[in-house]
Amino acid sequence: MQPEEISLRMRGVKGLDTSLASQIMRQLIAAGTEPCKLLREIGLNDRQQAQFQQADARYLASTLRWLEQVGCQMLLYGEVGYPERLKHINDAPLLLLVQGNPQVLQQPQIAMVGSRQFSHYGEHWGRYFAGELTYCGLTITSGLAIGIDGICHRAALAASGCTVAVLGSGLANVYPRQHWRLAEQIVEQGGAVVSDHLVTDLPLAAHFPRRNRIISGLSLGVLVIEASLHSGTLITARYALEQGREVFALPGALGNPMSEGTHWLIQQGAYLVTSPKDIAEQLGSSLHWLSMNENTPICVSEAEVELPFADVLANVGDEVTPVDVVAERAGQPVTEVVIKLLDLELAGWIAAVPGGYVRIRKASHVRRTYVLV
Template identity: 40%
Template structure:
């Protein structure tokens, strides 16, 4: 598809007047990401940016994954984003639903800086529901990047294309969740073509959501056995910033938390059967753990939050 064709279909919704804050950076500019320039033909001639453009040349890692993500994938994306931000690494992602959102949110949870690469103009927040994240990225000194001019509304093809920018901006790319035909696999492929490191979060054999990740590992991607592995790959030693404080928990709560930790995810029914406690007690303990931020409940199951 030629560029002119895309333009005619995508169209511009405004021109010139409302572009305050958008910075155009040409490929030959010193502000242009040197990592992205190295990729050669993957580097767009112009980047349209909103926010702190100095982030383009900071050490960064891409965290991408499925839009329709499992709780585990979202947990992984959030915590990787958070851990990276805690170590001064910029998280690059695509502002999509699911894993991308969580990666941004993870970085933002510790007021970290993060880059969102859009498939639309930099001033067009897509998906619209992620407006809060979009605003929060800018408030925290982050950056919105796009190869499209301001006002361009997204087309399906743009998303696959912008993935090369996500991987191009980053030293390494982590895939937190990918099904068998996931868009995240395109990002991983582009990253590999660009000569960058690809890492993937491992999944159960039985997990449909994670087959893509396991295949990536089979094909030679680095395995994220722990978040520290990503930091190690980036040449950073982890500082223990978050030892979990269990002192405020009742024996009942600790028991349930250990059960969730053992399996990663469990249903309340299973927890009741395993502990032999009444379902009412399990309900209460789960709610308390959730309020205290140790677990999250989703679709009737309990997951680890920290």
């Protein structure tokens, strides 16, 4: 089974936090054997084993074919390339499917959201703020929806900037359909369209509130342009608060139902903004850099690092070493060795690859006296 398929199957396993699901996923990939045989051994209950094994092969195959296309890739939690800000939120997605430039997900972002039923006021100021914030060097992140979302994406593109669209559907089912071309333009101009769904997943109503956690999680802050008191836009603001992000709200005219949501946010403590400069200054003030001499070391030398599980590390070579081979050489049970290998991987001594592990750091104080022959 391909590593990508294992990852996609793990996405459908419920009842695991993202960190644990990621660890199990890496163990299954590193084992280099049929993963279904190890599911119980690594701690999945009967229901979770069934969820892993019964994932629809057709949908998996569609996503695997999609990944073969140029510019399409999968980012996995805990691995290089996964957005730094996103991995620290509660219930971070195990994986992200990305069409376009994945590097843009690491750039400073401001989420801009608002109602689908927008007013001329919302359209005007949404376009203005998106353009000016783009000139400030921020990437505009939104949900590609009709209304304020689409207005902000287009304004960022018009300002020759990058923008990120987070979908509540699979990337082969861009929703709404009339924004297919907008999604293409986002990719063409160096941005990205992302989703945590299989590419064939439909735009179900339940998907959209949860995708909002990704919109806010990717961003330094959330700007609400226009929203009623019952707008789904306020869900994004709530996620932002839970994630420790800044929340900004644009005031509107009294009596306008589309400003009641933003006024309520301001009453709850959101920043009232009247210009893009307010946001740029607030986000800039939240970054504090410590001054230090350029020769000051910011890490200890390798010799000072305490080596974990030297008896296991000694048996991982520069070429791919299967888990069962490491266990046999070390004279330890596979279940114990798998846990130690994961710790060594997290510490940066080895890397999980298809078929086993490889050494990526030299440790002069590891001696082969630990090897049992």
